[in-house]
Amino acid sequence: LNAAPGRAPRERVRFLPAPDGGDGGVTGLVAVKVPVLADHPLVRGPRLRRLKIGAGHRLDVKASGVFVLGIGHGNKLLTDLYNCHLTKVYTVGGLFGKATDDFSDTGKLVEKTTFDHITREKLERILAVIQGTNHKALLMYSNIDMKTQEAYELAVKGLIRPMGKSPPIITAVRCLQFALPEFQLEIHCLHETQQYLRKIVHEIGLELKSSAVCTQVRRIRDGVFTLDDALLRTQWNLQSIQNAIRDCQLKVKTELERTLG
């Protein structure tokens, strides 16, 4: 950024003695535009020394995926996006047969169990119940009086959502892959942490009378930002960052207008 051509140095008019060829005599003053010395790059130093970067929703060390950052004035948009309370989508991979103390496969082993009785149908039944109880929590934490007609209309459209602080809520779960002992779930959630998702995998194992650990947590969508908008490690350079900001600007603006009015 600093290598990019910056602002041209300011100029001002100074009255300098005219270069005269002779010796002594009357020296005239000539008005000359000269660059201000204070604007010289060697005096001024690099234009940008610090960059304000803010982070969006947290992503812990063992997880991967979309991580939203705000640069400079974009940090204000970050708080607005947080107040929109949009759902995030994760792909969570799990493994049956083990239970560890921190619910992931790198933790200390607590117990090993059999898992040959588990079928995809049983897993889907448990997921349906999880969805049901979380849907109930969605309605309850939204702080809307359920006895009003507006609450009914919002519930019909499926737009009831907690717009304030709430415990983690899962809005939708779906089983993407099931190959014993591994399975993969797609989870849409609000206000969650990745450790909470690992705990959910552990509890699914317990419900199925076995045990499960979480092998992978990957965020594939965070509000309006999807995997396609995300920059890879090889793309962490100025040009791609600028392109990415430009592409997402419109999306973020429309989403903020829609939700916050």
Add this chain to the structure above:
Amino acid sequence: RGAGAMWGALRGVRRPPAALRRGLAKAAGPRSTRQLREAEEAAPIFQYVGKSAKRKDRVFVWGFCYSGALGVPSFVKPDVGWKKPRRIQPTPYRLETEEKISSAACGYGFTLLSSNTRDITKVWGMGLNKDSQLGFQRSRRDRAKGYEYVLEPSPIPLPLEKPQQTRVLQVSCGRAHSLILTDSEGVFTMGNNSYGQCGRKVVEDETYSESHLIHQLKEFDSRVVQVVCGQDHSLFRTKKGAVYACGWGADGQTGLGHYDITSVPTKLHGDIAGVNIIQVSSYGDCCLAVSDEGDVFGWGNSEYLQLASVTETTQVNVPRHLPFKIGKIKEAACGGTGNIVLTEEGNVFVWGYGILGKGPNLIETAVPEMIPPSLFGWSDFNPDIRVAHVRCGLSHFAALTNRGELFVWGKNLRGCLGTGRMEDHYFPWRVTVPGEVVDVACGVDHMVSMVKSFT
């Protein structure tokens, strides 16, 4: 030599005698990856459930407890000092039963549970027994008297000819009488008969409490396949598709063309004559019948606009066809003031008076209104959720989806909805049950559900 060197380095420290010195023991440090992996592989594997474990059948109850209708004695009379009597059970509570319950029915303050078994005990009852609607329950303190309130599921002795071969198919409960349907010995009726609802002649000044009388009904045109109790009348549906009725008729709920009481089950005519009826339903004073072609017929009380689509009168004593253009109807259920039907496509329609399920603004309607499927969990994420069954209590409704979820809405009388909240629900609300709900029976202020466990 290593240990000796170590001790030699610690100058000034008294060395322990040779006997106490350890050999070349290694200090314990953090375990290496290989050690961890070996420890993990050596860990024992626990088996909690085998490969062919079957799903268990359970019964959950909730609602008003003081009548004993929930079947948990400790709610009414605590067995331990620190427990307090519980007036309302707001969330589903598991009821332990000896056998798998195949049919349940909730009456006005009492419950009947029946099992499909060939054992001698097939039907259990609990709750109010002031009119012997649960048969004669011999008191343990005085062998000549019977219990007025039965607090736990007690067997009902039926006078069967072949008790070890007959199976009980279905039970039904009304305000103060109950019907038990068997596969080969007809229908047994017990309880209050002041309006002839038990199908036998009304005896003046008969005392119904502590009565041993259980009447058997066998004279129908074919085998009875469904029994339904209204508030003070009984409906019987036979295999040939005919409907019989007996009991109180002041609102025309017997559908026999008059407003008197009937004490012998008589066949109904009117618009259902010759029609093959596949389901009948009633709980208050209005009745609905569904034919195999998907038409719905109604008769009885119409004070709450239940039959206002065909007539302005408030009582209809002959079955009338209800010309609704909502599709082929699969199932219907009648409540005290509202009715609900389920169509073949899986849509739910409600009409009548009261909290119908479309928000607080819809209080009464004579024409069926559809409840949007998104309220039952249907969405783009789950497009194949359908409502499978609908049930009605006196002032509330229940719907079961094909995924085994139970939705309730209506007036929350003494916690009968089971959602954990004491307020009325104006649109379908999920009940959290730890299992897949197979069937549910709705009463006035309590509900019973038959649930299959998940695994």
